[in-house]
Amino acid sequence: MTTDETVVPAVHRTARQRAREQITTELLGAARRQLAAEGAAGLSLRSVARELGMVSSAVYRYFDSRDALLTRLIVDAYDALGATAEAVAEAPESTAEAAAEDTGDLARWVNTARAIRAWAFDHPHEYGLLYGSPVPGYAAPETTVASGTRPSRALVGIVARAAAAGRLAPPSPAEAPPLPAALAAELEALARQIGADAVSPEVAVAMIGAWTQLFGLVSFELFGQTRNMVVGNAALFDAAVTRQALAIGLR
Amino acid sequence: MTTDETVVPAVHRTARQRAREQITTELLGAARRQLAAEGAAGLSLRSVARELGMVSSAVYRYFDSRDALLTRLIVDAYDALGATAEAVAEAPESTAEAAAEDTGDLARWVNTARAIRAWAFDHPHEYGLLYGSPVPGYAAPETTVASGTRPSRALVGIVARAAAAGRLAPPSPAEAPPLPAALAAELEALARQIGADAVSPEVAVAMIGAWTQLFGLVSFELFGQTRNMVVGNAALFDAAVTRQALAIGLR
DNA sequence: TGTACATCAGTGAACGCGCGTTCACTGATGTAC
DNA sequence: TGTACATCAGTGAACGCGCGTTCACTGATGTAC
Numbered sequence: 001m002t003t004d005e006t007v008v009p010a011v012h013r014t015a016r017q018r019a020r021e022q023i024t025t026e027l028l029g030a031a032r033r034q035l036a037a038e039g040a041a042g043l044s045l046r047s048v049a050r051e052l053g054m055v056s057s058a059v060y061r062y063f064d065s066r067d068a069l070l071t072r073l074i075v076d077a078y079d080a081l082g083a084t085a086e087a088v089a090e091a092p093e094s095t096a097e098a099a100a101e102d103t104g105d106l107a108r109w110v111n112t113a114r115a116i117r118a119w120a121f122d123h124p125h126e127y128g129l130l131y132g133s134p135v136p137g138y139a140a141p142e143t144t145v146a147s148g149t150r151p152s153r154a155l156v157g158i159v160a161r162a163a164a165a166g167r168l169a170p171p172s173p174a175e176a177p178p179l180p181a182a183l184a185a186e187l188e189a190l191a192r193q194i195g196a197d198a199v200s201p202e203v204a205v206a207m208i209g210a211w212t213q214l215f216g217l218v219s220f221e222l223f224g225q226t227r228n229m230v231v232g233n234a235a236l237f238d239a240a241v242t243r244q245a246l247a248i249g250l251r
Numbered sequence: 252m253t254t255d256e257t258v259v260p261a262v263h264r265t266a267r268q269r270a271r272e273q274i275t276t277e278l279l280g281a282a283r284r285q286l287a288a289e290g291a292a293g294l295s296l297r298s299v300a301r302e303l304g305m306v307s308s309a310v311y312r313y314f315d316s317r318d319a320l321l322t323r324l325i326v327d328a329y330d331a332l333g334a335t336a337e338a339v340a341e342a343p344e345s346t347a348e349a350a351a352e353d354t355g356d357l358a359r360w361v362n363t364a365r366a367i368r369a370w371a372f373d374h375p376h377e378y379g380l381l382y383g384s385p386v387p388g389y390a391a392p393e394t395t396v397a398s399g400t401r402p403s404r405a406l407v408g409i410v411a412r413a414a415a416a417g418r419l420a421p422p423s424p425a426e427a428p429p430l431p432a433a434l435a436a437e438l439e440a441l442a443r444q445i446g447a448d449a450v451s452p453e454v455a456v457a458m459i460g461a462w463t464q465l466f467g468l469v470s471f472e473l474f475g476q477t478r479n480m481v482v483g484n485a486a487l488f489d490a491a492v493t494r495q496a497l498a499i500g501l502r
Numbered sequence: 503t504g505t506a507c508a509t510c511a512g513t514g515a516a517c518g519c520g521c522g523t524t525c526a527c528t529g530a531t532g533t534a535c
Numbered sequence: 536t537g538t539a540c541a542t543c544a545g546t547g548a549a550c551g552c553g554c555g556t557t558c559a560c561t562g563a564t565g566t567a568c
Binding site: 014019044046047 | 520522532
Binding site: 132137175205206219243 | 291354384
C-alpha cells in the first residue's frame with residue numbers, strides 16, 4: 001500500500017484526475033484483497049463496489065467489465081512477480097553489505113528461484129491466477145503476453161548472459177540420447193529469436209526443465225496436493241533447484 | 252462409459268438398486284461432461300439434474316451436496332489417473348508383441364510420464380481439478396488422500412523397485428553441495444515409511460525433482476501459460492523427462 | 503399367493519441469495535469565451 | 536472575474552439470470568406376515 005500522493009508531485013492533474021487515479025487504485029486494492037480471500041472465481045464487481053461503499057454500476061466508470069478488471073489484476077501480478085524476479089536476477093555484481101556473498105550465476109539463479117517462491121507464498125491467489133488452472137469463462141487478451149513472460153525472461157536472462165560470457169559449464173549428458181534434429185533446430189531458432197544465441201539446445205532443455213520444475217514445486221507446495229510428501233520444505237526446494245541449475249551448467 | 256449391466260451378472264439386486272446404480276453413473280457422467288465443458292467452478296447440481304431431465308432436488312437422493320459430488324469426481328479422477336499410471340509403471344516384463352521393446356526402468360519411467368501427460372490432455376479439466384488451483388470454497392475431505400497419492404506412488408514404485416534390486420546408477424552429483432543433515436534424515440525417514448528403504452536421500456531429491464518437473468511441464472502445456480515458449484512439444488517433453496530419469500539413476 | 507406397511511425416488515414450489523450489466527438521472531467539476 | 540456549456544463520477548432501480556438447499560407431497564417398489 002504505497003501512498004502515491006505524497007510521492008508524486010502532482011504536476012498538473014485536476015482534482016478529477018487525481019480522484020480517478022486514487023479510486024482506481026482503491027478498486028484494485030479491494031479486488032486484490034478479495035482475490036486473496038476468495039480466489040478468482042469469487043471475485044465480483046458488486047462486492048468490490050460494496051467494499052468501497054459504491055453502487056455496483058459505478059465501477060463501470062473505471063473498468064469496462066469484470067473481465068477487464070481481472071485482466072488488470074493479472075497483468076499487475078505478472079509485473080509484480082516479474083519485477084521481483086528481475087530485481088534478484090539482474091542485481092548488480094555485489095553490494096557493500098553482500099560483498100562476501102556468492103554472486104556467481106548459480107547463486108543468482110537459486111536466489112531468483114527463492115524470490116519467486118517467496119512471492120508465491122506471499123500472494124497465493126495471485127500466483128494461482130497466473131499459474132493455476134485457467135479462470136472459467138475468462139480468456140486472457142493478447143495484452144497480458146508481454147507481462148506474462150517477464151518472470152521467465154528473468155530466469156532465461158541469467159543463463160543467456162552466462163552463456164554469452166562463456167561461463168557456462170554444462171555437464172556432458174553422457175547417457176542421454178541426442179536430441180531429435182527437429183527439436184534441436186526449434187530450440188536453436190528460439191534461442192536466436194530471444195537474443196540468446198549462445199544457449200545450446202542441450203542447455204535449453206535443461207533450462208526449460210529447471211523452469212518447469214521450479215513452478216511445479218511451487219504449485220505443489222501452494223496448492224497443497226502433497227499432504228504426505230515432503231514438499232513445502234525450503235531445504236528441499238533449495239536442493240532441487242540447485243541441482244537443476246547445475247544441470248544447466250551454471251556455476 | 253462401461254455398460255455395467257451386461258458385465259455384472261446382477262446377483263441379487265432389486266430393480267431399485269439397479270436403477271440407483273445406473274442413475275448414479277449417469278449423474279457422474281453428466282457432471283464429468285460439464286466439468287469438461289465449464290470447469291469446476293461452472294459445475295452445478297441444477298445443470299447436472301437438468302441434463303438428466305430431473306428436478307434439481309432429486310439429485311439429493313444421490314449426493315448429499317454439491318461438495319459431495321465434487322469429492323466423488325475428484326476421487327474418481329485420481330483413481331483413473333492412478334490406474335493409468337500404474338498400468339504402465341507396473342506392466343509385466345514383456346509381452347509377445349513388445350518383446351523387442353525396451354522394458355528397463357528408464358523406459359518404464361518415461362512411458363509412465365507419457366501416460367500421465369496423455370491422460371491430462373484427454374481430461375484437461377479433471378487434471379485441473381487435481382493439480383490446478385484449488386476450487387474456491389471447497390475443502391477436500393480426508394477421503395481423497397488415498398486416491399490422491401496413487402499417481403505419485405506409481406512413479407515412486409518404479410524407483411523403489413529399481414533401488415531395491417540394485418539396478419540404480421545415480422550419477423555422482425559432483426558439484427552439488429551435500430544435503431543438509433536434517434533434510435537427509437527427513438527423506439530417509441520418508442523412504443522407510445513408504446517401504447522404499449533402498450532409496451537414498453540424493454535419489455529422493457532427484458525423484459521429487461523429476462516428479463515436480465513432470466507435473467510442471469504438463470500444467471504449463473495444459474494451462475497455456477506458455478504462449479511463446481516451446482512447451483507443448485512431445486519431443487521436448489520426452490527429452491526433459493528422460494534427462495530427469497537419468498538423474499535419478501534409472502537405466 | 504395376497505395383503506398391509508415401510509421404504510424411497512422423484513416432484514414442484516419456495517426461500518434467499520448473489521451475480522453482471524444497462525439506463526436515465528443528478529449534481530459536481532472543468533473549460534472556453 | 537464571471538457565465539454558459541460540456542464532461543463525467545456516482546445513484547438507484549431494474550432486467551434476467553442461475554445457484555444450493557429445504558420441504559411436504561405422491562406414487563411406485565420392496566418386504567414381512
